[in-house]
Structure formats: C-alpha cells, structure tokens
C-alpha cells in the first residue's frame with residue numbers, strides 16, 4: 001500500500017473480527033516501529049506482544065468493563081467537551097475501552113527507557129524518549145493499516161501502568177505509554193467522523 005493511502009485509511013479500530021494476526025505480520029509491524037526516528041540514537045524500546053488470552057484477561061482486569069449513561073454524561077461535562085464531533089468520539093470510544101483490547105487479536109505494550117522523572121521534566125528535552133516512542137507507535141499504526149489490520153490505543157489511567165508492570169514484569173526504568181490493540185477490523189463498522197480541518201487555516205507562511 002502506498003504511504004498516502006495508508007495515512008488516509010488509518011483509523012482507530014475498536015471492533016474486530018475473530019481473526020488472528022499472524023506472528024510474522026506482528027514481527028514486520030514491530031520491525032516498522034524500529035524504523036522511527038529516535039532521540040538518542042539508541043532506539044531503547046521494547047514491545048511486549050500478548051496473544052495468550054489468560055494474560056490479556058489478567059492485564060485488562062483493572063480496566064472498567066462498562067460505563068452507565070449517567071457516568072458518560074458526567075464525564076462529557078467534567079471534561080468540558082463542547083464540540084459535537086469530539087463528544088461523539090468520546091461517546092463512541094469510552095464504553096469500548098475494555099472490549100477493544102480484549103477482543104483484539106493481540107495486545108501490544110510499547111516500552112521506552114526514561115532516565116529522569118517524566119512527570120517533572122526540567123526542560124522539554126527530558127521528554128525526548130516519550131516523543132520518540134510515539135513516532136515508533138505511529139509506524140505501528142501505519143504498517144498495520146498497510147497489512148490490512150487496524151489498531152486502537154488506550155492511555156493507562158490511575159495505576160493501570162503499574163499494574164501492567166506487575167503482570168508483565170518489565171523493569172522499573174521502562175515506561176509504558178499506552179496499550180495497543182491490533183486485529184482485523186470488523187466488517188461494516190463505520191468509523192466516527194474525523195473533525196474536519198481546513199489545512200489552509202493551519203499553515204502559516206513566513207509568520208503566524
């Protein structure tokens with residue numbers, strides 16, 4: 001698939017067919033992740049691929065399995081979401097947080113090494129490791145799309161990341177930025193509309 005086509009086709013996928021992503025495809029996709037730019041030339045990343053449903057169930061046990069309509073309304077209000085497309089995205093995504101990972105063919109956990117306190121950086125360069133892993137994650141999304149698969153992601157909330165560390169046994173100096181679910185997109189699912197952006201209003205020539 002041509003790059004611009006993959007960019008167009010990549011959408012967050014939260015519902016999957018019951019179909020396995022072959023190991024060799026997963027390895028190709030992780031290989032693409034390691035082609036991303038890196039802040040310190042080290043590409044000090046690891047990816048845990050979880051395909052064993054028993055491990056998946058344990059790992060995700062901490063994620064709420066559903067949300068009531070009242071809690072959803074309260075969340076929209078609390079987070080001050082006034083844009084209708086944005087509200088639609090959250091109403092679509094929040095109730096699917098558990099199943100979008102549990103029903104995925106595999107859950108992928110990216111890990112990056114962080115030497116300083118990521119929550120209290122002295123300057124923006126202390127966030128370089130975090131920025132690099134996200135370049136790498138985008139390569140996963142695009143290569144999964146090019147392979148005919150789809151991905152979703154969840155930012156760990158509360159103590160989900162520390163719980164994942166316990167379950168998966170990754171060392172203290174590594175941080176997981178997100179959970180990734182990957183699988184064959186369920187047929188017939190229409191993704192939520194992306195918010196339209198007129199790029200001519202976002203490109204500035206010579207001055208803002």
Ligand SMILES: Cc1cc2nc3c(=O)[nH]c(=O)nc-3n(C[C@H](O)[C@H](O)[C@H](O)COP(=O)(O)O)c2cc1C
Pocket residue numbers: 010011012013089093094097152153154155191194
């Ligand atoms: C930094 C970041 C955090 C995100 N967090 C979540 C999340 O916790 N749960 C989720 O379902 N989607 C999450 N998403 C996916 C967005 O909801 C999604 O990318 C957005 O709605 C646009 O849709 P699209 O990816 O189909 O273009 C996140 C995306 C990014 C880049």
